Amino acid sequence: MTRPLKLGSAPDSWGVWYPDDARQTPWVRFLDEVAQAGYTRIELGPYGYLPTEPEQLKDELGRRGLEMTAGTIFEHLHRTDSWDSTWKDVSDAARLTAAMGAEHLVVIPDFWRDPSTGEIIEDAQLTDGEWPVYARRMNRLAKAIRDEFGLRIQFHPHADSHVDTQVNVERFLAETDPALVSLCLDTGHIAYCGGDNLDLIRRHRERIGYVHLKQVDPAVVDQVHRDGIGFGQAVAMGAMCEPPLGVPEMGPILASLAELDQDMFAIVEQDMYPCVADQPLPIATRTLTTLHACGPLR
Template identity: 40%
Template sequence: MAASKAINPDPRYSKLTIGVCPDQWGVWFPYDDKQVAWDKALEEMATAGFSVMETGPHGYFPTNPRLLKAVMDEYGFKVVAGTGWGILHKAEAWADTEAFFRSIGETHAAIGSEYVVHLPPMYRDEKTGDYTDDKVLSTEAWNLYIKNADKLGRIMKEDYGLKMVLHPHGDSHIETEDDIDRVFQATDPEYVGFCLDTGHIVYGGGDPMAIARKYPERIEYVHIKAMDPVIVKKAHDEDWPFVKANLSGASVAPPAGLPEMRELIETLADLDKELYVICEQDMYGCAKDYPLQNAIDTREYLASLGLGVL
């Protein structure tokens, strides 16, 4: 871990390093006029008291490593991870996925990052909610998903020195606890880690604390966020696409929603391992003046529970 890590006076929490990514500012895409401009978001992230960064959608921040490092240095950020969507279950998509992740790897290895977060492609469009893929993968497609996850993780590790972590997500093929169990049982832990996204696990009907306790050795990275259980239940009962759930306010700022943050942070501390814990809140389409104070409030609340410092 880096020297920029915030040191909590209680050593129980000293291995947990809080960070931020563009999702906390409502950013889902490299370019979108509904989103805060990257330079404005970066300035506000620093103002909110963060110093550890996951860069989010590749292309939102500069991808030239010299420029990326310069702008992050200007605001006092250490970049610990890059992020990318990539199709793994279709043979014809492999070349594009590999090329895209190599681009992420080249940028982030050059500036000393440690992780790359693999976001599974959603089976419903992120803006329209229309189905774009099968909701349930065939056995053949799932087996290819696992094979290519291992393959991509090996490339990231051997060619770029980055550990790839798979990320669960609403409206994706890694959503429920059963999906996550299958991933852990099938993937090679040397090349494939797991990003414990607490909000998306709740959205998928799971318990992030139970998963962390069941698979402590596989939890290598964390996205900390909360979901409103009432809206989540309505979304599933009425088969909403995730984009509708997002626009309906499913993702909320703690202490609202689930998981209960005190129990979650205690569970993470119990793992007794170095972890980056990255703040997120899915709110694409939010007012551009909303994220700053919301992020300040979230960071300060989490600090009151031992994650980071006030």
């Protein structure tokens, strides 16, 4: 039995990485254009980019026929004495997400390399002693978010973070509690870091609870890895590209995910920071058509 995935988009596909940045698409334009492109579901994006007053945000979404699928927030629980600062950021996003009627919170690990400059600011790998500590903190966070806000954490492996390659993704899954922590499978980040999306779906089907759909340009990614370029600079070089121009191929991934027979969101999230104002809408429109031709979506 198969169940089509529920397609949506995100501020990221409009060049949005930060709560406030003059180079980003203004939030009103994003909401207008994501609806114009034909999407009916969106993510929250960086907390503070969209209005944080629940009634205002509900009104803005409702007038455009949009549904909120999940909040998105970074965490830094691998660092010493990080609980209080992480909890403040994550709980603020969770509170607004729950108020929008969503059930998921996409949680992203912070970077070991500065996304703006590419400077290495931490060790790129966790030690064998740090992994179980990090996992226990993530379990604690997931339980607190579930108990206080009724949300399920969907953990998002990310380039230039400690949970990046397939080896590290699988170690994270092995160390964390499946009853608390699910995986946001980001097809672009898995491919960027040399992983195999179909293999992860096949061998960890019970852990995948949410999806980000994106492709990477293999030629750009090869250069990035060869020259030691940071993720922020890679995005500016076009590492994340419009389907069907990159990898991984979307059709087999969508078919494999549909076979999981879950009520699952698949959110288009093409990193384009920074981008010119008129670039996102036509890409988003074409991507919607392309993805519907690739596999079972609704």
